[in-house]
Amino acid sequence: MIKVLVVDDEPQILRALRINLAAHGYDVATAGSGAEALRRAAAAVPDLVVLDLGLPDMDGGEVIAGLRGWTGAPILVLSGRAASTDKIAALDAGADDYVTKPFDIGELLARVRAITRRGGDQPETPTVAIGDATVDLTTKTVHRHGDRIRLTPTEWQLLEILASNPGKLVSQRELLHRVWGPSYDRETNYLRQYMAQLRRKLEADPSRPAHLLTEPGMGYRFRP
Structure with a gap:
């Protein structure tokens, strides 16, 4: 039904x-x-x-x-x-x-x-886990063991795009356009900086991320 x-x-x-x-x-x-x-x-x-x-x-x-x-x-x-x-x-x-x-x-x-x-895409769960952190895509919040993890608006935008597309490669260009605007094409250093910040906040070992993955030269992928 x-x-x-x-x-x-x-x-x-x-x-x-x-x-x-x-x-x-x-x-x-x-x-x-x-x-x-x-x-x-x-x-x-x-x-x-x-x-x-x-x-x-x-x-x-x-x-x-x-x-x-x-x-x-x-x-x-x-x-x-x-x-x-x-x-x-x-x-x-x-x-x-x-x-x-x-x-x-x-x-x-x-x-x-x-x-x-x-129809549309099949509905995804409104919450996703990144290690022991829980991301609530409805309320736009992240918690670990009951404590809220503070993200900047830019960090949240990147995380939301990736977490909403589990397993999918999201290109550098798409992320730049969606977060910073259509005039941004080559500022990949922005992505590296903010992804590093997200990993420090969310990954158990930021130097060896298990969930927020880089596809060199192409883009980024969220692995549940």
Whole structure:
């Protein structure tokens, strides 16, 4: 059964979507805020998220970013914001489809069927282990034996990209572009410096890393 998480602060919409989706064979969970959505997603790992942007505690774009830190599950935005700039921003942030309110339930169900047929990457666990350190990709925190390990924003960006792609070689160019920007192509010394800092904080033996690996001349790889 396909698991769907519906996130909206309007109880009537939550109820209507829960009833209609359940009637069509979906396993439905609901959340009324962004924080609740992230907690429920981490606990239940949904196959699809239907997300309102206007939430009481945070913007829906922040929820998209929080989810995209660890899962490729499709995200269908359901929002009263009809401006093209809002749609573009949501899609650029990682949403897969966008439906404006008021909406036709038949069309929405058709979009859900289409997006779940296409699917996304299989959801990954929101936490990964690096030795005895635990990386939580949802809350963007790292702990070892209950103590938080402080990372700089740049260290976190690098770690998040690698940990979200376990076993995959991520090229130097891709890391430079995603962390520092598209004008950075050859500043591989930045990568060496920050990867060394990450290893000192996370690896048991930074001189012989077991998880944050260098592929000489190509890029870096996270080995669980």
